Amino acid sequence: MTSQTTIDKQSQGQEPPAPGPSGLRGHPWLTLFAVAVGVMMVALDGTIVAIANPAIQADLGAGLSDVQWITNGYLLALAVALITAGKLGDRFGHRQTFLIGITGFAAASAAIGFSSSIGLVVGFRVLQGLFGALLMPAALGLLRATFPAEKLNMAIGIWGMVIGASTAGGPILGGVLVERVSWQSVFFINVPVGVLALVMGLVILKDHRAANAPRSFDIPGILLLSAAMASLVWGLIKAGESWGWGSASTWLCVLGSLALFVLFAVWETKTKEPLIPLAMFRSVPLSAGVVLMVLMAFAFMGGLFFVSFYLQGVKGMSPIDSGLHLLPLTAMMIVSSPLAGAMITKFGPRVPLVGGMVCTATAMFGMITLTPATGTLALSLWFALLGLGLAPVMVGATEVIVGNAPLELSGVAGGLQQSAMQVGGALGTAVLSSVMASKVSADFAQNWKSAGIPVPPDPRLEEAAEFGRVPEELAKAPGMTPELTAKIGDVIQDTFMSGMAMAFTVAGVVAVVAAVVAVLTKRGANADAAAGAAHI
Numbered sequence: 001m002t003s004q005t006t007i008d009k010q011s012q013g014q015e016p017p018a019p020g021p022s023g024l025r026g027h028p029w030l031t032l033f034a035v036a037v038g039v040m041m042v043a044l045d046g047t048i049v050a051i052a053n054p055a056i057q058a059d060l061g062a063g064l065s066d067v068q069w070i071t072n073g074y075l076l077a078l079a080v081a082l083i084t085a086g087k088l089g090d091r092f093g094h095r096q097t098f099l100i101g102i103t104g105f106a107a108a109s110a111a112i113g114f115s116s117s118i119g120l121v122v123g124f125r126v127l128q129g130l131f132g133a134l135l136m137p138a139a140l141g142l143l144r145a146t147f148p149a150e151k152l153n154m155a156i157g158i159w160g161m162v163i164g165a166s167t168a169g170g171p172i173l174g175g176v177l178v179e180r181v182s183w184q185s186v187f188f189i190n191v192p193v194g195v196l197a198l199v200m201g202l203v204i205l206k207d208h209r210a211a212n213a214p215r216s217f218d219i220p221g222i223l224l225l226s227a228a229m230a231s232l233v234w235g236l237i238k239a240g241e242s243w244g245w246g247s248a249s250t251w252l253c254v255l256g257s258l259a260l261f262v263l264f265a266v267w268e269t270k271t272k273e274p275l276i277p278l279a280m281f282r283s284v285p286l287s288a289g290v291v292l293m294v295l296m297a298f299a300f301m302g303g304l305f306f307v308s309f310y311l312q313g314v315k316g317m318s319p320i321d322s323g324l325h326l327l328p329l330t331a332m333m334i335v336s337s338p339l340a341g342a343m344i345t346k347f348g349p350r351v352p353l354v355g356g357m358v359c360t361a362t363a364m365f366g367m368i369t370l371t372p373a374t375g376t377l378a379l380s381l382w383f384a385l386l387g388l389g390l391a392p393v394m395v396g397a398t399e400v401i402v403g404n405a406p407l408e409l410s411g412v413a414g415g416l417q418q419s420a421m422q423v424g425g426a427l428g429t430a431v432l433s434s435v436m437a438s439k440v441s442a443d444f445a446q447n448w449k450s451a452g453i454p455v456p457p458d459p460r461l462e463e464a465a466e467f468g469r470v471p472e473e474l475a476k477a478p479g480m481t482p483e484l485t486a487k488i489g490d491v492i493q494d495t496f497m498s499g500m501a502m503a504f505t506v507a508g509v510v511a512v513v514a515a516v517v518a519v520l521t522k523r524g525a526n527a528d529a530a531a532g533a534a535h536i
Contacts, residue, residue, distance in 0.1 A: 026206030031146045032155050034204045035139040036162045038102045038197040041190050042132045043163045045109075047170030048177075048186055049074075049125075050308070051323075055183035062118035072237045073122045077129025079422040080229045084222050086137035086415025087275055091217070094141035094411060095207040099198060101135030106194025113184040137414030142205060144402055144414075150345065153399050157341020160394040165334045171308070172323030179320065221267055221275035228260035233423065236430040245434050276412055280405055286413075288520035289400035292353065293417060294424035295514035296360070296393045300386075302428025303364055303507040306436065306500045313469035314372050314493050328380040332387030333394075340392035349396035353518035356396070359389030361511035368501045368508075372493050393514075400521045428510075432503040439499040440465045447491045453484070461488065465495040 024030055049070060057067045089097040108127040115121045139159070147155045177185045235253025243250045268274040281287045311322035343352050363386035370379070398417050405413035444465055448457050469492065 024204050026146065027204065028146045028148075028151070028155070030204045031142055031206070032158060034197065034200040035098065035142055036159060037193065037200060038098065038105075038135055039139050039159065040162050040166045041102075041193045041197065042105065042135055043166035044170050044173070045074075045128065045132070045190065047167050048174035049170075051171050051174030052178050052183040052186040055178050056118070056121065059183065060116075060118045060121070066118045066122070069122050070118075070125055074125045074129040074132075075422060075426060076230065076233050076237065077126045078133050079233045079419060079426065080226050081130050081133035082137060082419045082422065083225060083229075083276065083412060083415035085133040086141070086411035086413070087217070087222075088134065089138045089141050089411035089414075090409060093207040094138040094145070095201070095205045097134045097411075098138035098142065098205065099201050101131045101133075101138060102194050102197045102201060104131030105135060106191050106198075109187040109190035109194070113187040133415075133418075136418045137411045140398070140402055140414030140417065141411040146206070149403075152403065153345040153395065154338060154341040156399050156402075157338045157344075157391075157395045160340075160391065160398065161334050161337030163394065165330050169323075169330055171326065172320065175318065175320035175323050179318075218268075218271050218273060218275040221264060221271060224260055224264040224267060225275060228257045228264055229419070229423075231260060232257035233426050236423075236426045239430045239434065244437075276416070277409065280409065280413075283404045284520055285400050285522045286404040288517050289397045289404070290416060290420045292357075292393065292514055292517050292521065293397045293401070293420035294427070295510055295517065296357070296390070296397065297421045297424025298428035298431070299360060299364060299507040299511040299514065300390055300428070301425035302432040303367070303504055305429050305432065306503055307367075309467050309496070310370065310500060313467050314496060316469075325376065325379060326383060328384040329387040332384045333391050336388055336391035337395055340395045343392070344396050344399060349392075349400055349521050350519065352392035353396040353400075353521055354515050356389045356392035357511050357515035357518055359385055360393070361389075361508045361515065363389060364504050364508035364511055367504045370500070371497065389511075393518075396518075396521070428507070432506060435506050436499040436503045439502040440495050443498050444491070444495045447495050451487050451491050453487055453491070457488075461492065465492045465499070467496070 053067050053070060056062065056070065085097065085101075105128055108124045108131060112121055112124045112128070115124060140156075143155050143159060144152065173189075174186055177183075177189065231253050235250050235257065238253070239245050239247070239250040265278060268276060268278050307326070308322060311317045311325055315322075317325065340352055340356070363382050366382045366385065370382075401417045401420075402413045444457070444461075469489075
């Protein structure tokens, strides 16, 4: 039995795990725990900072566009560097890149906490994104190399649970830290977590490298892909932020990125050791997994973007209260992620993925029915259904992408999975923000007229309708009575709700398309196993 197990593992391009002297190094479940601590830090940072932005703006005297780049700079760096970072892990070892990513991320977090200007904050957030890009694909590469095939889905399920819980729990923890301590504490908290992850990584993680791992770097490929990703994500960010979708600048970035992607693809067919061997995409399941991840992130991140404005603007909740109302989403992801891993192991990914996207679409269409008076029970129902749908997609799409890639490209596959998620999220936020703005612009004047308000609207009120709340400075303006303020508030809320309903409709349709794409997925069958089986 032991001999046969050894053959099976060698046929997958892996050596059988050999425990270190202490019995800790290379242990699969301890490896999962070690990488989960690091992944938790990065995932938490993706949402926790949003709660701190108003406090940062007030303390540093920053403008709105400056504050937006606290998030955008991080996402841009992350999206641009992920695939290259995965390649670094494949070349030098995922343990090394994971440890460097942990150390750099914690150090950049500390630097942000000590920053005295918005420029320094944004600059160090970009560094955070670059080190985070090293960490995320390395975590998946370590799991792929450490766990046997029959337990990989369960491991990825727990990994997805940590990401989901950290992402959804960020607003709660961020609200507590900002209100009770300071905005700097949102970043300082990463230092002890980073130290813990570093110590655990040094003791537990074992370096795994496939025998045919790449030995050189495709520098032109890295430059072309980085430029293409930067142009695409920059265009998407600016389209949603200020340019709009009708802007020549937006389309110059988008079309420029497409041209760069074409050049990258041509170059990859010519070079000896490509950054991304295009033969990977001959695998229909892997390609479907990438598309599915983009569509899932589009619907989820784009749709969830408006939920915080609904809870805090329309419902008038504090940051902590709004985070607590998202607990059903968090709890369902925590519970269902490991279950999704077990289901995928037993039945394959297709049925759970299709079912997950159907649940996601149902939740998106259900949230169209939200009103300012919607109670906690109804909100909890839709948020819980969304968490139930997302868990199998996070787990299954990750397994389909990483599991269908050769072992020596597991880092690239992990970077590809994370890049798809970042691009999908940026695309969803930009497109749905544009949909929201168009609907608000179309409805605001008519809603104002129907309310019978005798004065013409301040131009800033239409912009406020995209956030669901009357700005305090306008509510306190001369001539504003409580009755007039209430009428204007109703117009803003009604207009916001119609815009949000349109955005959720688009997100629901995208989720339905994703359910169709999920039909094309199947269990990971990497090239190493196939090659090994041919020689046995």
